[in-house]
Amino acid sequence: MTGHYQDRDSLPRMTISMLGADKSGKSSYILGMFAALVRGQLHHQYALSAASQAVSIAMQQELDDLCAGNPPKPTDEPKTHEFTLRGGLAGAGRAGGVQTGIAALDLIDFRGGTMRELPEGDNDAARYFARLPKSDSIFVVLDSRYFREPVTPDRQHAVAQDTWAYRIGDLIGWAIEKREEAGLAPPSIVVLLTKWDLLEQWQPIGGRGLAEVYDDVQALLPKVFGVGLEQYVFSVSIGQFSDLDGNPRQATINLSSIEKPVFFATGCFLTHVTERLYARREPMLADRAAIAARLAMLTWWPPSIQSLLFRARIDRRRAELTAKDAEIAALDLHGTQIAEHQRVLRSLAE
Ligand SMILES: Nc1nc2c(ncn2[C@@H]2O[C@H](COP(=O)(O)OP(=O)(O)OP(=O)(O)O)[C@@H](O)[C@H]2O)c(=O)[nH]1
Numbered sequence: 001m002t003g004h005y006q007d008r009d010s011l012p013r014m015t016i017s018m019l020g021a022d023k024s025g026k027s028s029y030i031l032g033m034f035a036a037l038v039r040g041q042l043h044h045q046y047a048l049s050a051a052s053q054a055v056s057i058a059m060q061q062e063l064d065d066l067c068a069g070n071p072p073k074p075t076d077e078p079k080t081h082e083f084t085l086r087g088g089l090a091g092a093g094r095a096g097g098v099q100t101g102i103a104a105l106d107l108i109d110f111r112g113g114t115m116r117e118l119p120e121g122d123n124d125a126a127r128y129f130a131r132l133p134k135s136d137s138i139f140v141v142l143d144s145r146y147f148r149e150p151v152t153p154d155r156q157h158a159v160a161q162d163t164w165a166y167r168i169g170d171l172i173g174w175a176i177e178k179r180e181e182a183g184l185a186p187p188s189i190v191v192l193l194t195k196w197d198l199l200e201q202w203q204p205i206g207g208r209g210l211a212e213v214y215d216d217v218q219a220l221l222p223k224v225f226g227v228g229l230e231q232y233v234f235s236v237s238i239g240q241f242s243d244l245d246g247n248p249r250q251a252t253i254n255l256s257s258i259e260k261p262v263f264f265a266t267g268c269f270l271t272h273v274t275e276r277l278y279a280r281r282e283p284m285l286a287d288r289a290a291i292a293a294r295l296a297m298l299t300w301w302p303p304s305i306q307s308l309l310f311r312a313r314i315d316r317r318r319a320e321l322t323a324k325d326a327e328i329a330a331l332d333l334h335g336t337q338i339a340e341h342q343r344v345l346r347s348l349a350e
């Protein structure tokens, strides 16, 4: 809808949940993502804004603290970060040359430990379990340090224990099942290999890249790669904010591939938004056909009778038809734009 201002509440709402062990880098990733996308980029036309200035200022402060050597405090209270993703499609053509809000993003950050606690009453675990099946995308957060060496069969159980991989797989299966019961598509699954700089610096055996680690992740979390699921594995780093043993240290922010996971997840989400938009098209076409049929019954009469008896009714039907056509055209344009964003976002994630 060209030129039409859409506030956050009118945008499609996308929920992302993070699943990862304690200290795996969940909160740091969110901070890095905020830094990358709030700044905006020249090579792509997408940017993020926080839903409130208070949040924006608090996150900026946390970023400054991180650079000064004070990493985010362990997450205690579950936090929902509310962002809006905006984007522009370059070029001419029906979908080009416009910038619009694309999605309202709710990013849910929990203390890692929550996912191993029993839900009771309104405790964190209960809230966590309530949110998880509402997630359009699940970000699985794995600390890259565990993959410096191959995950051989004799290491596999220990690595699964440290990364909580089996619990994560279990929760993903559960969330998919709950969504299916509610008639919802499965979530897209994004695997974040965080602190990738710590893997790259690890030279004793050297030579491990994303392709090797990908195989390890597949062996640890086969559920993520289940048939019919959309998934992607990303290596990310926000800067050398801890040493090889994991002790925090002062560093400069150095973002690597930070926004790609969000682009991928949004691309997957927009595929479903497009489907929902086109589902709305059918009833609109039926309405249009009904109006056209009523008009045809009136214009069947000879012109003299039409103008004598039905002038006002014919005018009314014609106005209804014009309005319905405009409604369908607006939906089609919106659908074309969303489909184009979907394509661009997915390609930016490659
Ligand atoms: N070298 C390096 N260290 C990182 C990176 N990202 C995070 N860290 C370090 O990892 C530690 C843990 O990060 P957090 O973001 O607090 O982890 P978390 O998963 O939110 O932890 P909980 O909230 O306790 O579950 C911090 O001390 C950071 O300094 C990175 O990209 N590189």
Ligand SMILES: [Mg+2]
Residues within 6 Å of the ligand: 026, 027, 028, 072, 073, 074, 075, 109, 110, 111, 112
């Ligand atoms: Mg945290």
